[in-house]
Every structure is written in C-alpha cells, then in structure tokens.
Amino acid sequence: MLPQLFQHPAYAEDQPSAYTILTLHCLHRGFTAGAILGLASPLARSAITTILRRPSLATPLPWTTRLVSSAATGSLGGTAFLAVAMMARMWGREEIEWQDRSWRILANPTQNREDDWSAGGLIIGALALGLTSRRGAGLGLPLGRASLGGAAVGSILGTVGHVLTSSRSVDDVEKKVVAGEGPLASKETR
Template identity: 45%
Template sequence: MALNGMLPTSDYAEDQPLFHFILTAHVMHRTLPIGAFISSAIPLASTFVLRRATVYPITALLLRSNSTGALVSLGIGGAMTLGRMWGREDIEWKDRSWRLLRNTGQTQLDDFSAAGLAVGAVLGAVGRGPLPLWRGVVGGAGLGTLAGTLAFVVWKSTLGKKEQ
C-alpha cells in the first residue's frame, strides 16, 4: 500500500509520528472528490440542462470550476478537522491517525484517489486550453480524485470482493 509506505506508522497508536499532519491531510484529501462532484455538476447543469451558451469548451469549464472547488474543498477540510479536533489531546490525534493508516480499505481508497489526483493534475495541465496552468493542474487534480474514488468503488464492488 502506497500510503503506508509513504507515511511513517508505529506499532502502537500512542507512538504515532506526524499525527496532526496525517489526520489533517487525510480529511482535506477526502473532501476533494465531494468538491469535484459539486463543482462538476454546476457547469454541466448550466450547459446541458439550462442550455446556456459557453465561452469555453466543456473541458475548460470543468477544469475552471473544479480548480475553484478544489481550493474551497481544501479549506473546508482543514476547517472541519480543526473544528472536530479542537481542544483534543494528542493521544486522540495519534489514535485517529494510526487507525487511518492501519485500515486496509481506507488506505486502498486513498491510494486510488491519490493516483487519480496525480493523473488528473497532469491531464489537466495538458488539456487546460485557454486557462492558466494552475487552473488546469488544480482542476485536474480535483477531478482526478473523483475519478480515483469512483474507480475504487467499481473495483471494490467487483474485483475487490474476491480478496476478502
């Protein structure tokens, strides 16, 4: 599992290093596909349901909307973590981080989503059209996390069940 290989984990939760970073990054990463879904629905509905004329091609519209949605999602994820964990003891942060790293299903989902993020960022940079590079990369990364999450759901509902 790539996540376990990249992030240090300990044998016991109370010894977990980087616990603040791990938990915050996890929640922020998990908010990206939700933001991508919402950020994709808006331009798609505007274009296809409301039949509004578009200035950009649909790919550029999606990248533009998702670049904003990704930044908003990251902010919301950070605020959610801060709000939920405010005033909590370090052992609670360590325990939650340790459990995330030890949960096979969660690390598989994170791996799929992270792979989608990387591929999406590259594809967004290449296919951004008239958009600035940062919009292509960030928008593609957001869309990639959604694609990775959906790929995980399909994989888990078909091939992943054979592993159990």
C-alpha cells in the same frame, strides 16, 4: 499513500506524526469532495437545459473547460472547508485522540487503497492537463488552473476507479455474512 510515508506502530499511543497524518488525510478528502461538488453546477445546468429542451445559453467557455474549471474551484473550496472543519473538530483534543484517529486511518486497508487510487488520479490528471496546456493544446485555461482542474478531475476518477474495482471485496463480505461469518456474525456462531 499515507502508509508508504508514515510508519504504523502496533499501538495507537505510539503513532508518530499524528497531526500530519490526520491533516493530510482531511485535506486530501476535502480536495476530492470539493471537486465533486464543484461539478454539480455545470452538470445541473446541462441536465436542466437538456430536460427542458432549451437551447444552451451562450457561454464563453466550452463545456469541458467549464467542467475542469468548476472542479478546480470546488477542490479549493472543499480543501479550505475541510481544513476549517478539522480544526474545529480537533480543537483542544488530547494528543492520544490525534494519534488514535491517525492510527485508525493507517490501519484501514480500504481507506488506504482509496487514497492510493485518488492520489494516483490526482497526479496523472494534473500532469496530463498541465502538459497539454503548456503545449497550447489545452482547454484554454491558464496553466495553474488547468493543472488544478486536472488534479481535481483525476482525483474524482481515481475514487470512481477504486469503487468500481473494489466490488469483489464487497461480494466476499456478503458471502461471509450469508454463511454466518464476518463482521456481522452473532456471538453464538463465532
């Protein structure tokens, strides 16, 4: 997502839009992390009632509606938390530090691939639940909450999709390490 929007110069000190790049990256990561944490409450409740074999307490919303609603709430909380955390971490830092961090984000192909998968899931999820809610076939949530929840769940699914499809590259790194090559190779073998 970010490499398509911003140029990546050869040197970090030439990185334009460093503040924007780092801010967008942190907000996107906070959105997904918050959505994952937002799912903890309904999933834990479900697990506890299943393990203890107790009947579920009567709730006004179906289980999937609670999941989507909790993911929406968590995504807002995660975004807000990461926004504050980024400001606290980068407060008073020199411009070159912003440029360096932004340059490294753009230079990391694995991070860029994960961002693409997550952003794709976010867009698809928001559109899917937003359109179904608009037609009246949704989860019984208001349009905005359904769209936000769909974006949150889609972002999580995009991240999971990236993890599941990137195992081949992990195998390649492991083979290189076993062969004495790759990032953990000693200086004598290089």
